[in-house]
Amino acid sequence: MTIDLASAERILAAAKARAEALGVKVGLSIVDPRGDLKAAVRMDGAPWRVILISQGKAFAAAAFGVPSGDLAERANSAVMRALMEMEGGRVIPTQGAIPIRRDDEVLGAIGVSGAPTSEQDEDIAIAGASAF
Amino acid sequence: MTIDLASAERILAAAKARAEALGVKVGLSIVDPRGDLKAAVRMDGAPWRVILISQGKAFAAAAFGVPSGDLAERANSAVMRALMEMEGGRVIPTQGAIPIRRDDEVLGAIGVSGAPTSEQDEDIAIAGASAF
Amino acid sequence: MTIDLASAERILAAAKARAEALGVKVGLSIVDPRGDLKAAVRMDGAPWRVILISQGKAFAAAAFGVPSGDLAERANSAVMRALMEMEGGRVIPTQGAIPIRRDDEVLGAIGVSGAPTSEQDEDIAIAGASAF
Amino acid sequence: MTIDLASAERILAAAKARAEALGVKVGLSIVDPRGDLKAAVRMDGAPWRVILISQGKAFAAAAFGVPSGDLAERANSAVMRALMEMEGGRVIPTQGAIPIRRDDEVLGAIGVSGAPTSEQDEDIAIAGASAF
Numbered sequence: 157m158t159i160d161l162a163s164a165e166r167i168l169a170a171a172k173a174r175a176e177a178l179g180v181k182v183g184l185s186i187v188d189p190r191g192d193l194k195a196a197v198r199m200d201g202a203p204w205r206v207i208l209i210s211q212g213k214a215f216a217a218a219a220f221g222v223p224s225g226d227l228a229e230r231a232n233s234a235v236m237r238a239l240m241e242m243e244g245g246r247v248i249p250t251q252g253a254i255p256i257r258r259d260d261e262v263l264g265a266i267g268v269s270g271a272p273t274s275e276q277d278e279d280i281a282i283a284g285a286s287a288f
Numbered sequence: 289m290t291i292d293l294a295s296a297e298r299i300l301a302a303a304k305a306r307a308e309a310l311g312v313k314v315g316l317s318i319v320d321p322r323g324d325l326k327a328a329v330r331m332d333g334a335p336w337r338v339i340l341i342s343q344g345k346a347f348a349a350a351a352f353g354v355p356s357g358d359l360a361e362r363a364n365s366a367v368m369r370a371l372m373e374m375e376g377g378r379v380i381p382t383q384g385a386i387p388i389r390r391d392d393e394v395l396g397a398i399g400v401s402g403a404p405t406s407e408q409d410e411d412i413a414i415a416g417a418s419a420f
Numbered sequence: 421m422t423i424d425l426a427s428a429e430r431i432l433a434a435a436k437a438r439a440e441a442l443g444v445k446v447g448l449s450i451v452d453p454r455g456d457l458k459a460a461v462r463m464d465g466a467p468w469r470v471i472l473i474s475q476g477k478a479f480a481a482a483a484f485g486v487p488s489g490d491l492a493e494r495a496n497s498a499v500m501r502a503l504m505e506m507e508g509g510r511v512i513p514t515q516g517a518i519p520i521r522r523d524d525e526v527l528g529a530i531g532v533s534g535a536p537t538s539e540q541d542e543d544i545a546i547a548g549a550s551a552f
Numbered sequence: 553m554t555i556d557l558a559s560a561e562r563i564l565a566a567a568k569a570r571a572e573a574l575g576v577k578v579g580l581s582i583v584d585p586r587g588d589l590k591a592a593v594r595m596d597g598a599p600w601r602v603i604l605i606s607q608g609k610a611f612a613a614a615a616f617g618v619p620s621g622d623l624a625e626r627a628n629s630a631v632m633r634a635l636m637e638m639e640g641g642r643v644i645p646t647q648g649a650i651p652i653r654r655d656d657e658v659l660g661a662i663g664v665s666g667a668p669t670s671e672q673d674e675d676i677a678i679a680g681a682s683a684f
Contacts, residue, residue: 160332161329161330161331161332164329165329188336190336192330192336192339192340193328193330193339193340194329194330194339195328195329195330196325196327196328197293197296197297197326197327198293198324198325198326198327199293200292200293204320204322204324207324207325207326208325244376
């Protein structure tokens, strides 16, 4: 099972509304369980890099089935560095992404980048995931 | 100048409506003039690769300021192969993307992948760009 | 908005004059907000690598909108390593580059490499940016 | 021996004047005999890609000691493809670059990209090299 587009768009809208309420400009990515992009938006004024970083965080959350922030202490482990190398840098084990689940199954993940703190990035991701 | 998100979302919606009318499942990407992602969606049932390919086509259209199909005969040129290598494969000079312009300025591009023919991909891209 | 060539050349001349006053041989790069090269010079006697390193530092300063030295403590973060991987090594979060701004907008950055210390590299970059 | 910076700047100025006379916006790169960048400028309005392409053409001219256009028919040879791969795409055997010589020695090369035709790119490169 993988997240469907209607749900992904509802999640993105809720997350974007949260970012606007916080007054921050972010990039937001939703990926499927394999880490491939399902939907993404970059808010006006957010720099180019945030879309890549949001996608990398979502990739990490989907790959391991946990919030990407839970992976931060393993960021320099051999496994994580190898995976980063094998996937061309596209896995970023840093706070700001949340798996999207139905029961025990991971259907995808939402990742956020660009807020002043990664706590805010995660807060926005949670607001999005809560709309599922 | 770069395409704004409200316009990008309107373009995506129009392109997606065209894909649905054609009964095809595609990936759609909108990039800024430098080829960085502004917004993307992958329709339900479309495979993972279409989002990468739609982005690569959009990158090519934005970089050269022409429909990506116009670049197809130069796809094996040394310039194109070098650019593909330097940009990590992210430029795809194949039919299916259209620059988005205001007057003479390229504001971005829309790329589409996944329809049975690249003519259909381009048809969907044109339907999107027409909503701008 | 992006830095114009006349300004870039004036900035390079001021930075080069500063390097000559310090008696050091450096590479100097000016990039646009996306990190793409606008102008560069390598002083006589400076080795090949300094031009690549100066460009990488400028890329980092432009991408994050801060002096590249401010990024040094994050140089081993997952985000920075991923970006370095995704951008083919072209981002170098090390002292020696300064964003070029008009009001709140980043128009580009100047990066310097090759002086005996990175403090001197940054000093030269600041001398350049001050000419803007 | 390698081209000195004062000569490189004089060559760039002459080439840029020729581009302005032709009314075209180009990227211009001067490399040393190894293909490493000595100096570069991107004219206002010229897209990001031209600086990379001008550098790749100059690399090819310096590496083989002939105008890059003379290499075009060998662009798909195994040697050229291997070299392009080994050098990360940075060698572009396409018209638009000229070696810079003193007597029999190659001191570097000037490469140009961005004019409507590669004949014009080469014309601008020749105007630059003639200033040496």
